[in-house]
Amino acid sequence: MALTDTSRPIPSASTLRALRRSFERAHTPPRLREGTFALTALGAYVCGGVLWWLTTRPATVLTTSPLIDTHQRWNPTWGWAVTGVLTAALVTGAAALGPVNVRSETAWWLLPTPVDRRGVLRPRIGATLGIGGALGLAGGRLCAFVGELAHWLPFTLLGGALGVGSVALGVLVQCEILPPWTLSVVTTVCLSGAAVAAIVATAGGTVALITSWTLVLVVSIVAVVLSGMALWWCGRITVARMAIGSETTAATSVSLTMLDLSIVTGALEQRAWRRVARRPSRRMPTSRTRALIRIDALRHVRRPHSLFVAAGAVCTGWALSAVLSPLAAAWTQLALVVGVCMIFSAGLRELCADPALAVMLGADDRGLRLPLTVIPVVAAVVTTVLTASLVAMNPTPMALVLIGAVTAMYRIRTRAPLTYDGLILETGFGQVPVDLIRQKIRGTDAIVVAAALLAVCG
Numbered sequence: 001m002a003l004t005d006t007s008r009p010i011p012s013a014s015t016l017r018a019l020r021r022s023f024e025r026a027h028t029p030p031r032l033r034e035g036t037f038a039l040t041a042l043g044a045y046v047c048g049g050v051l052w053w054l055t056t057r058p059a060t061v062l063t064t065s066p067l068i069d070t071h072q073r074w075n076p077t078w079g080w081a082v083t084g085v086l087t088a089a090l091v092t093g094a095a096a097l098g099p100v101n102v103r104s105e106t107a108w109w110l111l112p113t114p115v116d117r118r119g120v121l122r123p124r125i126g127a128t129l130g131i132g133g134a135l136g137l138a139g140g141r142l143c144a145f146v147g148e149l150a151h152w153l154p155f156t157l158l159g160g161a162l163g164v165g166s167v168a169l170g171v172l173v174q175c176e177i178l179p180p181w182t183l184s185v186v187t188t189v190c191l192s193g194a195a196v197a198a199i200v201a202t203a204g205g206t207v208a209l210i211t212s213w214t215l216v217l218v219v220s221i222v223a224v225v226l227s228g229m230a231l232w233w234c235g236r237i238t239v240a241r242m243a244i245g246s247e248t249t250a251a252t253s254v255s256l257t258m259l260d261l262s263i264v265t266g267a268l269e270q271r272a273w274r275r276v277a278r279r280p281s282r283r284m285p286t287s288r289t290r291a292l293i294r295i296d297a298l299r300h301v302r303r304p305h306s307l308f309v310a311a312g313a314v315c316t317g318w319a320l321s322a323v324l325s326p327l328a329a330a331w332t333q334l335a336l337v338v339g340v341c342m343i344f345s346a347g348l349r350e351l352c353a354d355p356a357l358a359v360m361l362g363a364d365d366r367g368l369r370l371p372l373t374v375i376p377v378v379a380a381v382v383t384t385v386l387t388a389s390l391v392a393m394n395p396t397p398m399a400l401v402l403i404g405a406v407t408a409m410y411r412i413r414t415r416a417p418l419t420y421d422g423l424i425l426e427t428g429f430g431q432v433p434v435d436l437i438r439q440k441i442r443g444t445d446a447i448v449v450a451a452a453l454l455a456v457c458g
Contacts, residue, residue, distance in 0.1 A: 060148055067328035068325060074323075075323075077201035079143045079146040079147025080197035082146050083143045084191060084192075084194025090135060091187050095173070107243055107246065116235075117234075117237075129164050131167070132166060133167075136159045136160040136161065140155055140156040162219065164224075165226050168226035168229070169183060172226065175237050248271070258420075262353075269346070288371075292347075293375070296347040299347055306343045309343055310382075313339060318387070320390070329390040330391050333390040333397075337383050337405040345372070351369065396457055404453075408446040408447045419435070419436075423435040
């Protein structure tokens with residue numbers, strides 16, 4: 001009997017993609033395809049309008065805004081500060097989202113097979129690099145507006161190159177070609193450069209944004225090299241590392257669908273606590289109130305990112321106090337204090353989101369919630385005092401900012417989970433979820449009232 005080899009050759013990645021596209025086209029309902037086409041057309045229309053606005057506005061469209069103090073000459077060095085912050089944000093976002101991630105069916109049914117993994121991932125990486133480049137171009141154009149550049153094309157392209165390079169760095173870290181601390185170092189360097197630029201601008205020094213092509217060419221070459229390395233070594237990305245980014249991406253998608261930001265923030269916080277890992281146990285006070293305050297304080301001691309965020313908010317307030325108009329400065333202080341207050345109220349959020357935990361602690365809501373507001377209130381008071389230069393040390397706006405921020409924090413953190421089966425108003429333009437809007441504005445109304453009172457006092 002002759003032995004015959006009946007094994008078939010392994011299909012290529014392009015063949016699998018074509019097979020998947022044909023299957024999706026054959027099984028997609030026509031109405032769903034019409035909806036996809038409508039959403040795509042709407043997105044193209046909005047992006048086209050934004051692109052037209054970015055390319056046709058004058059260079060002083062931001063610096064002549066009523067929110068800017070026009071009594072003093074604008075310093076273009078602020079453009080470098082914004083560039084550093086946006087680049088750091090893009091690098092951080094790339095680290096949080098993977099940046100390469102796949103859906104579960106691809107991760108657990110396709111990639112474990114002998115298929116060419118590099119061929120499967122290359123289109124995804126190309127699309128990710130394109131998104132990073134688009135965000136970089138938008139950020140570069142914004143920085144050109146901040147720097148009052150009339151010849152804005154070189155700096156805009158520099159922003160696009162920085163966007164592509166930031167995403168490529170994230171891919172190389174995911175491939176384990178570069179160590180994980182590379183992104184942290186790049187973020188620290190960008191934020192440090194932004195802080196130095198803000199100090200120079202506040203002190204009156206001037207560092208004009210570039211209008212030549214030399215630096216653009218150098219940064220573009222580096223970005224192209226990093227992108228080529230990412231496309232070449234992408235086959236080394238493990239399924240486990242792609243699954244980490246997929247969790248964050250799925251949480252972001254669900255947050256956008258459910259209009260609930262706590263889903264994605266909870267996922268990011270869970271990843272952060274995994275990195276913290278184990279810590280030694282501490283003896284708690286016998287009093288329930290003191291123990292809750294101690295636990296809430298230990299949360300920020302063991303993961304001190306909230307302290308760095310608060311320090312950054314204070315430094316931002318110091319820098320912006322010299323360039324904003326009085327009303328814009330007061331609103332900026334309100335936004336900074338609310339942000340710090342929300343970050344330090346994570347313990348209150350965890351308690352209110354878990355009724356079983358509250359029952360286990362054995363006290364009424366007031367006895368459990370009030371101790372967990374001590375740390376946020378202290379943080380709000382300290383931030384308000386340290387950013388008092390935004391309101392020229394005026395005690396009335398400072399009191400309004402503090403009361404509005406604390407009230408908004410408490411109302412947001414203690415609101416019930418969202419329900420989607422409430423009152424819906426039928427109009428000629430579609431359905432209006434009245435009850436959902438009522439739930440979402442709990443806490444936001446306090447911010448609006450505080451902002452209105454600040455405008456009246458100003």
